[in-house]
Amino acid sequence: MVVTADPTAQDVATTMAEAAEAWLASLGTGQRAVATGGTPGADAEADAERLRWYYTPTDHGGLTLGEMRPAQQSLAMQLVASGLSTAGYVTVSTILGLENVLDHVEGWGVDWGRERGRDPQCYYLRVFGRPGPSGAWAWRFGGHHVSLNNLVVDGRVVSTTPCFLGADPATAPLLGPVPLRPLAGAEELARELVRSLPADLAAEAVLLDRAPSDIIGGNRSRVGAGDRMILLTDIWRGRFDEPRLADRLAMMSEGAERASGFDDTDHATLALGGPRGVPGAALDPAGRELMTALLSTYLDRVPAGLAVWPDVDDVHIAWAGPLQRGAPHYYRLQAPRFLVEYDNTQRHANHAHAVWRDPESDFGHDVLASHRAAHHPA
Structure with a gap:
């Protein structure tokens, strides 16, 4: 961003x-x-x-x-x-x-x-x-x-x-009635927002009744239209030489895919592209308030005033999976120059990922290009 x-x-x-x-x-x-x-x-x-x-x-x-x-x-x-x-x-x-x-x-x-x-x-x-x-x-x-x-x-x-935070376990017991949930705000606010939608908007927001096993953009240096989910085996630096480690990783990847129930059509449905789901402009005041609070769980990761907030009207929310707590689920927030992905699917929906990206200028691609042109012309 x-x-x-x-x-x-x-x-x-x-x-x-x-x-x-x-x-x-x-x-x-x-x-x-x-x-x-x-x-x-x-x-x-x-x-x-x-x-x-x-x-x-x-x-x-x-x-x-x-x-x-x-x-x-x-x-x-x-x-x-x-x-x-x-x-x-x-x-x-x-x-x-x-x-x-x-x-x-x-x-x-x-x-x-x-x-x-x-x-x-x-x-x-x-x-x-x-x-x-x-x-x-x-x-x-x-x-x-x-x-x-x-x-x-x-x-x-x-x-x-890219700014990525995850939690495994996503929920863990503490002494007392309240568990440890580092990413609870990002999960609960999104669920509450989708649940609050009237039936017609909810039908637009929920893209699939089941969730992918991971975020779609993975750890790509750049994300773009048509990108599909990267398998777990490919989100590592190189490959394991030891067969036991390579086999363990392959089994984890295959197990996560089986548990998701996804097929090629499902992966195509959730491929990255233009904004999907329901835009902020279609929300009522309470929904816009929830959207703003949800955005803050990502944009407030950095020092106050540092992040550029997208126009809430332009932010679309899309969901995949059931809406009840404890079920595997995924959601996406998307606007021009803004992309958030969240999933909590693995380890029986107790393993969460939450990433914030700028599809046009992760790592400052465009700023560096302008800097080179100004200070190091060809």
Whole structure:
């Protein structure tokens, strides 16, 4: 999502640069080699790594928290916090901690080819280019169910997408009657909105009576019309050499597809393209209020005033799956230069994904193109 040229974007960029410089200065030579990448937009080959992102427990690229000393970890998390609101930072921190819960759920037995497969310290940070008030630089923080991608150009934050948050388990018990649900707002507000629609609009909003096993855009660097869901086996960095790991992943992918009941026609129905479902312009005042609250669960991930809000009238909501809580479901919010996807389908609808994107300028594609044309003409 490209952000506006306001003081907030400049102030946040300054804070980001100071945090990035402090973290990089704390690293040893070997650590810096892993923690840094090429300048954004220098050329397609140099920029290819910055455009890779994942939400699986794979190598996201960069220096992991586990490879840092405690003081370096603190500096790393200060950089992460600089690109998030307080609520966003708390949510990201909670998702990291859920790795301990997931390890327990899975009986401590999933390793993914490393010493610990579910590891709250296996989150990667990398800085691209040189932080500062001029030129282009970026940073990425990612690991299982987190991917934050930020681009700064000439001292201003210009892109904060793709921005992915997930939760597995999506619901977990706490002491007391209220469970832990990091993405509850994004789920419950959408369900309430669709349930509130009159019958004719509900028929337009619900595209299918069953849900896909994952978000449709997957981890593509760019999303476009006709894109269909990517299978789980393809949302990793490379392939597993060990047959046991390759087989496990294939079984998970095949099991999720079987559970969804999807066929080729269903995948075609949910393929990305123009906005589907019901637009905000068709909602009554209560529905528009719900839509605005739902949008805030995505756009308020970043510091106040940083994100550009789409016109609520233009935002379409589309749903797939049953509407009762606990059933596998998927929804999409879409407007010009705005795309949100949410699913909670896997692990018996207790494993959620929620991504916010700008289909036209994820990673700041268009801003970098303008910057190159102005400062590096052919």
